[in-house]
Amino acid sequence: MSQWSKDRRGRGLTISFVPTMGFLHEGHLSLMREAKRRCDLTVVSIFVNPTQFGPQEDFDAYPRDLNRDLKMAESAGADLVFTPERNDLYPEGFDTFLVQEKLPGHLCGLSRPGHFRGVLTIVAKLFHIVNPHAAVFGEKDYQQLAVIRRMAKDLHFDITIVGYPIVREPDGLAMSSRNVRLSAGQRTAAACLYQSLVNARQMVADGETDPEKILSAAAALINAQPEAEIDYIKICDPGTLDDVSSIGCPVVMAVAVKIGRTRLIDNMILSP
Numbered sequence: 531m532s533q534w535s536k537d538r539r540g541r542g543l544t545i546s547f548v549p550t551m552g553f554l555h556e557g558h559l560s561l562m563r564e565a566k567r568r569c570d571l572t573v574v575s576i577f578v579n580p581t582q583f584g585p586q587e588d589f590d591a592y593p594r595d596l597n598r599d600l601k602m603a604e605s606a607g608a609d610l611v612f613t614p615e616r617n618d619l620y621p622e623g624f625d626t627f628l629v630q631e632k633l634p635g636h637l638c639g640l641s642r643p644g645h646f647r648g649v650l651t652i653v654a655k656l657f658h659i660v661n662p663h664a665a666v667f668g669e670k671d672y673q674q675l676a677v678i679r680r681m682a683k684d685l686h687f688d689i690t691i692v693g694y695p696i697v698r699e700p701d702g703l704a705m706s707s708r709n710v711r712l713s714a715g716q717r718t719a720a721a722c723l724y725q726s727l728v729n730a731r732q733m734v735a736d737g738e739t740d741p742e743k744i745l746s747a748a749a750a751l752i753n754a755q756p757e758a759e760i761d762y763i764k765i766c767d768p769g770t771l772d773d774v775s776s777i778g779c780p781v782v783m784a785v786a787v788k789i790g791r792t793r794l795i796d797n798m799i800l801s802p
């Protein structure tokens with residue numbers, strides 16, 4: 531992978547990079563098209579990164595289908611798909627991790643201790659190996675994008691970090707590899723995440739400035755689904771992710787909900 535990249539760079543070509551955990555969907559493909567638009571060549575990585583999963587999480591159950599993924603990546607314009615094995619990236623004796631102090635102390639970082647340590651470590655490693663000019667990440671993982679932007683800046687990675695808007699199903703559910711794990715009934719119920727965000731956006735557009743009122747309305751919408759269990763619903767400062775006490779400028783509302791055994795996340799910017 532490194533040699534390929536060095537060779538292409540030597541020929542004056544630019545490289546964009548889309549890291550994924552595979553089981554690709556239209557959200558991933560949109561990132562790839564955006565990546566392709568920005569650079570001469572696009573690299574996609576597929577690696578289900580064990581270090582970002584907690585011991586009770588779904589690493590083993592995470593959906594995988596490499597042959598299908600390779601065809602889809604090619605159709606979206608990927609020039610190379612990098613598919614390392616666990617031992618390539620975490621060989622015997624591996625002992626160095628990357629941590630960030632503040633941003634991971636919010637949202638998913640609280641419900642998933644160690645998650646962003648794993649994300650930062652794998653993304654930094656992939657950045658070194660792939661050595662791209664630009665890397666594209668989805669806004670679906672809002673906190674992840676913020677954490678990676680911070681890391682790239684703090685550690686002087688000479689890589690343009692690009693955010694891409696959330697790609698949704700017709701009923702608004704954010705596309706996710708995990709959606710295939712939902713039963714038909716759960717799949718219908720899962721639209722409540724998006725509905726709670728759209729309702730919040732409308733409340734703010736109509737002049738509501740109290741986050742508590744918006745959060746209770748969202749909780750009521752989600753709790754109306756018997757299989758939904760709220761992990762968190764937060765209204766935060768889009769830069770620091772701190773909770774806001776009043777909405778006077780654009781904020782980000784982020785939700786994490788378990789539907790049965792599947793944990794789903796979504797977010798939306800609310801602008802007064």
Ligand code: AMP
Binds near residue numbers: 549557561704
């Ligand atoms: P994952 O394979 O879930 O680790 O995601 C790989 C990349 O795709 C991350 O940058 C995600 O934010 C992005 N992504 C996942 N789902 C979506 C979506 N529905 N819309 C846009 N980007 C997405």
